Amino acid sequence: MKDADRALVVAVTTRAVFDAAAGDVYGMGVAFPLLQSLQKVNERLLEKNPAESLLFDVVLIATDSQQQSSRIISSTSHYGLEVGRFCFSSREDLVETLVVNNVQLFLSTDRDEALQVSQKGVLSALLGRQEAPSESLRVMLCGDAIVRPDCDPVPASRGAAQSFSARLGEMRGRFGVSGSPLSIVLVTSSGGSKSCGVALQTLRSRGLSVDEAYCLAGAPRGPILSLLRPHFLLGDGVIDLED
């Protein structure tokens, strides 16, 4: 039971969740590990508090007319995925659909799609490739965005990012330091250790405690990102995980 006001609504495109395949049931797509991790977080939250209202509410959005609604729904139940809602929208109406459904985070494998959404003020991110299911939901935050509050122009999704991360922090706070199903990872790409320190303090003041922190100071991101394997990366605009 997801309280509409309290739940963290995360929308994922069906194209990311399911791979086109023959037969009645779709294959597992890139976003599969993500959904499983989101579910795990919910389970653990409810374990701690059966009346918990701060949960992930997953919305599947199909913009791809190639995928049939009936197969989407049957595949979802086949895999036992917990999905709150299904939305079938056209590409043009995507942003509106997201807003109407109170989506706080939109995840896609399509860069253009994610950008389009982000520019309209809805927090959006690209999905990271996960080879194996990870133990926890790994959310990466891009520290450079946090440290540069006054860039011009201010990204449209800035406000959405801040409120999402505050809620995420609240959720993280439900668990202890070790064994949490949710890990927050901070990465600053440019700037030295001082600016990473500022990012840590800023996040803390917003109620978000970070588990891991990496300060790259200009070093190439690729090798570190491939080790960190986040499910998605939040920053200003949409950031490519494949550097």
Added chain:
Amino acid sequence: MVKMSLDPVQVKELNVSPSPNGDSRASWEEEEVEEEEEDRLGIATKTKPVSVTDLSSVSPSLCFRLAARMSRTQKLSLPDSRFPFQEASDRGSSELFTTSLFKVWCLRCPPVAHQWGGASDKVTGRRARKVEGGVFFPKPENAVTVAVSSRVLFRTELEQRVFEQKGVEEYLRYQIEHENEPFAPGPAFPFVKALETVNARLRELYPQSEELFDIVLVTYNHAHVGIRLINTINHHNLFIERFCMTGGSSPIGYLKAWQTNLYLSADADKVREALAEGIAAATMFMTEKLTEVSESQLRVAFDGDAVLFSDESERIFKAHGLDKFFQHEQDNEDTLLDHGPLKGFLEALGKLQKKFYAKGQRLDCPIRTYLVTARSAASSGIRALKTLRAWGLEIDEALFLAGAPKGPMLEKIRPHIYFDDQMFHVEGAAEMGTVAAHVPYGVAQKHNQPQKPGARK
């Protein structure tokens, strides 16, 4: 550029009687002195004839060949069978280092007079360029990356105890509570400071170059400790702009991602993991006694076997004893030793040294390297030096102790760090105030366990 002359005239002065096999004393004069040594030295030598007692300006290769000659001629016909050495002026001590034939202290270049400690030089206080936004940080592949853990860079014993006794939550709470109290310097601190000094000098000479030391803090600490660590870095004016706080997962993958040239940690298991991945690594321990080290010159000392070289010879020694070891080394004198885990780091140091030499700063080079080995100069040491030479690696001073304790020698050299594969030597060095790092590699690990329980983690 001033050149040092390896003029055999110096050698001629040695008063050696003819050996029984009829070799004249001048035989090694005729032997070709390695010309390749000449252009590396670039130091003016005394032009006055040098007495038999002064071998301080002779290269190690020439020196060991002298010693080798001596040993092979069987009769030690030297006056008093000694190689007394001129005191090194900056050592501050006036004792002569006298030895039997098997202990030879070879100096390739005369030690440079440096002030000990204190504000000796123009580079203290000069900070490297830190420009936020237009950031000038070297690319990992161009830099010599030294990764240090928080527990060797700083002193965290108190916090460790909190962790061990009260668990991780309490530990983190404690850290956050004391966030504005910087940690005290740990065993790797002087070494890191010395790296920064070298960087300052490199930047002066090569302002655009990325061939610098890059110090990365790699800790499996939780990011909650991050603010305290960053505060501490700022407090001590350290130039550490890169770090990984892995929150409990293994840092080894990150070492590779940073193209780490050397990893220093308090955790022997992590160090072993790193070595297994081909990364030079060593375990460091806090010592109570710390002798003062130079603030203007980085000094790095290495053991030979199982550190710079493989442990193949050590295996023979341990299995078959000293005589077999000597025999084996002699038989294989011309076979190169296989490389050890720290060869790459010595190589990296050498590359940076050459940058100073190229600008005519050999005499004033802020990096100095030492080989401190239990091998002996006249016999087993030859193979070591030949191997180094074949690898194209230069080492500034080679000290062949022939089994004598290393502590006193290290106390004279005062390196910022000394690498050895045997805990016995690491502890011996520490007792005399040298920061020694243990390289847990090779056959010695089965034989030498740490004496002190505190050396564990």
